[in-house]
Amino acid sequence: MNAIVFGSNGGIGRALTEQLVHRGQHDTVFGVSRTGTAPDGALGVTADALDEGSLRTALKEIAGAGDIRLCIVAIGLLHAGEGLQPEKSYRHQSRDAFEKIFAANTIAPALIAKHVLGEMPRSGRWVFAPLSARVGSISDNRLGGWHAYRASKAALNMLIRNYAIESARKNDESICVGLHPGTVDTGLSEPFQSNVPDTQLFSPEQCASYLLDVIEGLRARDSGHVFDWAGKRIEP
DSSP states (O other): OEEEEETTTSHHHHHHHHHHHHHTOSSEEEEEESSOOOOTTSEEEEOOTTOHHHHHHHHHHHHTTSOEEEEEEOOOOSOOSTTSOOOSSGGGOOHHHHHHHHIIIIIHHHHHHHHHGGGSOSSSOEEEEEBOOGGGOSTTOOSOOOHHHHHHHHHHHHHHHHHHHHHHHHOTTEEEOEEEOOEESSTTTGGGOTTSOGGGEEOHHHHHHHHHHHHHHOOGGGTTOEEETTSOEEOO
């Protein structure tokens, strides 16, 4: 019984990989990143989530090691220097921003799903869990703005729902969910932390612990939905 974390060199991804190793519930924990390095105790695998050739190669290696029962996708993009920042108005939208944000937040998880879901067992519980975001909820949107990021996460949530429906036809114990990690003290959230109360700003280690606890409590009936770090379901 093995686990995979895509994006294992990022702040949340590294913490998730480390805690999966520490919890010892999986025979092997694979940390997948473009560099191929992973925390101690995990097996590093090199892959670029936007390169299907490298994904095929990585999954061939991972699937050959035994059943995959957990796959977490901890890949995402919100900003990249002055040239790529969350939009405050529709007037700030650009094709370049949409392409970069959707590539990281929607297309990468979709391509991972393409190559991972078919390797999941046909019986028994397994979990596929990309990191999503509360701002991807259409019904919860009260502020507007952040157009590309919101749209990319909303699209990801729809894909998760699709994967849940399709996977259940082959395995009624399969679980596909999105996970909202909250505001975590990483480079992604750093420019936006000033108005976040200390009690609502999590360390990567706190976040990883919360998310893994949520994953452990999931049941097949939860498949297709998005849950926050406290296990509360986020409405579409």
